[in-house]
Amino acid sequence: MSTPHLKVSPSGHYQYRFVVPESLREIVGKREIKKSLGKDRTQAIKMYAQVERETERLLKSAKAIAPTEAGERALIIRRMRQFGFTEKDIATLAGHSGGALSDRLDEGLSIFQDGLVNEYEDAEERGKSPAVSLEAIRAIGRKQLPKETYTVASALTHYLTMKATGVHARDLALTNRVNKVKERLIAVIGKHEITARPIEKLTRAEARKFRDALADEMAPPSVRRTIEIVSPAINKMIKEHDLDMKNPFAQLEIKGATNSRDARLPLSEDDMVALAPVMEKGDAALAGIWVVLRDTGARLGEVCNLRRMDVDETLGCIRIRPHGDHTLKTKNSERDVPLSPKALAVLKHLGADLAPEASLFKRYAGPRRSEGASAALMKRLRTVVTDTKKTIHSLRHRMKDLLRNTGCPESLAKEIMGHSEAGVAFNYGAGYALNVKRAALEKTW
Incomplete structure (x- = not known):
């Protein structure tokens, strides 16, 4: 059995140590997954296999819930990397509000914008929807990145980050729960609407549609618990980024889900x-x-x-x-x-x-x-x-x-x-x- 993440401390204790990929650290909530496996090697190997499986499940869930780079801002950044802009160039553009840029960066942006214009015109001629809007192309012309798009998916990711405890088993369970909620939202409301569309466009009708779809599959208390992930996630995103919107999931009525005195009885x-x-x-x-x-x-x-x-x-x-x-x-x-x-x-x-x-x-x-x-x-x-x-x-x-x-x-x-x-x-x-x-x-x- 291969054990690449098995380490031995100076005191002779075996440890499982796995460095989390940088792209997933915000979701997992830590840079490295560490677990003490004791001093006995045989027992450590047995525990290693279990921890390795748990880590694989955690990373799989984190990858699933990690927002794929969606929205025009993310698309533009991907295109810029492919074009040859450095991370420093992108960071400079992200913080640019006017003034002169280096000749190299200025010339590169002009060529890059010309390419986007050609793609836009070509898409229109073929009767297809352009991948990049005129607003985004104009932003590049102003030597700026398009405005960042906050989505329902990114709200769930932010919620997951804020709720992470650093305890592996708890965070794995939370990640799995949030991931399932995201999958249900996509199935009911749509992938684009959840992963790419601005969260400000989410409607009360869509919230009711999601609630009703859940009600067809599960008991009212389970519907409530699911909504109690989505609604706080959106609230946190609204507060964090000062978004001008109301939460469509706020105070959503769920028939039969109210806590009643006889929901759970004491033992007599x-x-x-x-x-x-x-x-x-x-x-x-x-x-x-x-x-x-x-x-x-x-x-x-x-x-x-x-x-x-x-x-x-x-x-x-x-x-x-x-x-x-x-x-x-x-x-x-x-x-x-x-x-x-x-x-x-x-x-x-x-x-x-x-x-x-x-x-x-x-x-x-x-x-x-x-x-x-x-x-x-x-x-x-x-x-x-x-x-x-x-x-x-x-x-x-x-x-x-x-x-x-x-x-x-x-x-x-x-x-x-x-x-x-x-x-x-x-x-x-x-x-x-x-x-x-x-x-x-x-x-x-």
């Missing part, structure tokens, strides 16, 4: 009694995750990525923090949450022989690996609870209801569960004391 006390023998036995890791989720209301990803050092045995709490490739959903997700006696005992047992930085749930720790825990727990849950509105995430809904029903103030409940708070004052101070949180949670245990 009868459910919890019936689930106890199933969820709290067998695989120690899954049983431990279940107990911590049940008694803290934390998110699955937050629990799966706990390290031994995140468990404060003295204070009896977990410290939910971002670390390494593990990120949190919001800024307010970073918090300390008291543990029930049973949850503390479970975590102490799991971490008994581990180093401080070691993961308590190694199998499920890391970007997107909590999905494996979710699938495994759901298999257990479905042997008892068949209502499709009840899932592992229903534990979080259950805790929210328990806190509400025991008289816990809303702001305290939000801090315990890591919800965002709209009020500015929420972000001031150290927050509620741990003993106050414990008193509220004890009423739910």
Whole structure:
């Protein structure tokens, strides 16, 4: 097996290192993809193959979503390169607003413009649409590049760049999602309209057409999630480039996609009694995750990525923090949450022989690996609870209801569960004391 990207650090650790092509760096969000593969060569080779496949998928998706040089400005720049203009010449022209240019560049532009004029006239004589408009040809005559064209495709690319986290698995998933959205837009609205036409020409009718096409293929919540990629992407492009337009996807009504109180139901006390023998036995890791989720209301990803050092045995709490490739959903997700006696005992047992930085749930720790825990727990849950509105995430809904029903103030409940708070004052101070949180949670245990 060829391993051209396998490197060994001075400390003897194997690493996967791949330099991202310059044309894709903005989309991928990094110059180089690096992944630690450990010190054992045999294991490193096994991991290398997996990381190589992930990298190939990431680059394939990035190439697919990378805007092909579209629009007259990009076309002119390509033609200039083919003609023999240097990158310095192009940069000079891009920033030129008047005044004299070098004789060489000035003469080259005149010849270049003559060629564009001949092509334009030839296309008209043959009854075909000219590749370059008169406006673009006149811009070259003024020693300027045509105005840059911002498209729906470039808005999606910009959105992807802004949302990139630097975590390989997360960015790969995001790239794939955005890429699929772009493909759907092209299929419904048209390739030229999405990749080459100025975004200012996008219409509300086209937005509705896209929404309706999605509605024929997927459930309303999925339609909403797709629109929630397109609309923010366009908003970011409008704001970034101060475009004079309204977002056609803004406040687009999606029938049946509103969040309702019964969209996902909390697990009842009868459910919890019936689930106890199933969820709290067998695989120690899954049983431990279940107990911590049940008694803290934390998110699955937050629990799966706990390290031994995140468990404060003295204070009896977990410290939910971002670390390494593990990120949190919001800024307010970073918090300390008291543990029930049973949850503390479970975590102490799991971490008994581990180093401080070691993961308590190694199998499920890391970007997107909590999905494996979710699938495994759901298999257990479905042997008892068949209502499709009840899932592992229903534990979080259950805790929210328990806190509400025991008289816990809303702001305290939000801090315990890591919800965002709209009020500015929420972000001031150290927050509620741990003993106050414990008193509220004890009423739910």
